Amino acid sequence: MTVISPFWTNLDQIFVLLQQWIESFFPLWLQPAVGSVLGVVAIVAAFPGIFALTTVLERKGLGRMQNRLGPNRVGPLGILQPVADGIKSLTKEDIVPLTADAAVHFLAPVVLVIAVFLGFAVLPIGRNMVLANLDAGLLFFFAIGASTELSIFMAGWSSRNKYSLLGAMRAVAQMISYEVPLLLSSVVAVMITGSLSTVKIVEAQSGFTGIFPHWYVFTPWGFAGFTLFVIAALAETNRSPFDLPEGESELVAGYFTEYSGFKFALFFLGEYLGMFSIAGFAITLFLGGWGAPLSVLSFIPSWAWFFAKLFCAICFFIWLRGTLPRLRQDQLMNFAWKFMLPMSLLNLLVAAAWRFLPEGPSRWVVCSAVLLAAYVLLGRVLMRHQHLGARSYRYAD
């Protein structure tokens, strides 16, 4: 590896150094607590900032995909649109239905945002930049992620509204169904790394062959795992095409029908933060975390790579949202249990085989062939009774 100048190493660790510098003003016994608080403040400030940028990026991007201009009035090129949105949601009347369970109705968005923020604790944003380096970081993330379902059901149940309840039931059914493939598809990274620690998983991918990195996505099982993880992540965060819980054509707005003003904004924030954290985990597990994509680019700070990858992931999610129509409930469930689950189980076997087969091109061929065959076969079986194409109306013809 080439020698990196102290300027770049300092830039790489700039946030860590900043944290240590601020800590040095406090007595020794207080320093760990101050350090944690600083990390929390940084996360709580940075990701909602990214959320604000994402909303404007999403609206402009979707607009362009539909040959529109998107928001362009507030500030230069509409960049200040989130500020206007924020002021609007803060000043709007906060309506609580008369028959709603007021306490639970209030708590639901708070619980969602807190649960989502907790997920960021184990996300390695850069070299030495993880708030809590837990040995079971991945387990912690999924445990916290599962509790967002609670807040969604709280919102649906406490609103006393049929649309809210239906939306919440859909959301919970969907999120529990996709939790299974989400977990199973991430297990392959744990199997190969031999650790549940997110930091160790990133470190395991930080080597280079020539100039190319050892990211898990560049292996057959890693690619399959990554694809499955992204699909399950989309469903888990209620992103299009899996945004049935808020299917406005049939459910008004799903579980947050009865939310207005800042509580609605909190749900919105929670949803986007959930998307960032799960995209961050996809990056951590399969895309080398904060590692550079080419060895010659390693001098660029690690956190910059993480945020660049996060940006690409967000753009990809927006692109998908602009492309795909919403699924039907039965299609959603069929896809989860008949395609995602068998594929992710098979992927576990493939990853195990990869581990024990001798290194060389032979294991590449075997693993790829098994996965590809399974994909084609499952696809064929699933699509056998599907009549795709123009819809015909029996009575209209």
Place this chain on the structure above:
Amino acid sequence: MLGEGILKGLGETAKNFAGSFVSKERLTTVQYPEERIAPIENTRDFPFLVYDGAEDADEAAKLAGLRCVACQICEKECPPKCIYIVKSTDKKPDYVGKPQIYPARFDIDISVCMSCQICVEVCPFEAIKMDTEFELSTTDRFGGLLFDRDHLARSNQHYHKIHPTEAAEVDARLAEEKAKVEAKAKAAAEAAAAKAAAASAAPPVVKPAPAKEPGA
């Protein structure tokens, strides 16, 4: 194969995304308050009353040229009942010179109006037509949306400007009607004169009945 359609769709949206930066024809959006596209000729939203006269006439001239004779057909036919008319007690000459009642009050509540154009269709006097003015927002939702006679009166030139084809037809019809009335009056006058000449000794008989009023 499974997923083929998704890739095709992603390609399509990517093409739209990139294309919208390159070719201006793709973007159909008009930046409204600054840029405007002229409304198509059949645009219509709320009714107005036509008067014959200059576009910037004063109120007296507007009233003099008003075609409406307060027959109240539109008021009766209006489905949401948004028209309110009070007949005048005196009369004013209409466009052929015949004395007619005129509306002392003519109010349309455009917050109630549903732009159905039935008033236009039932009016026998070509007096009420549809306008294209759509920037009617106001801070006073009661008074600001209740248009009175003077607000509703727009000149025939304005009508020509917004609906040229239709206005030309209407003008032709009215001119024809007027010519017919004048010819009839002239013939009647001639007949009367001949009769008077033939029987100059005899006392003059009853005047001929007034010309039939023009109708659509």
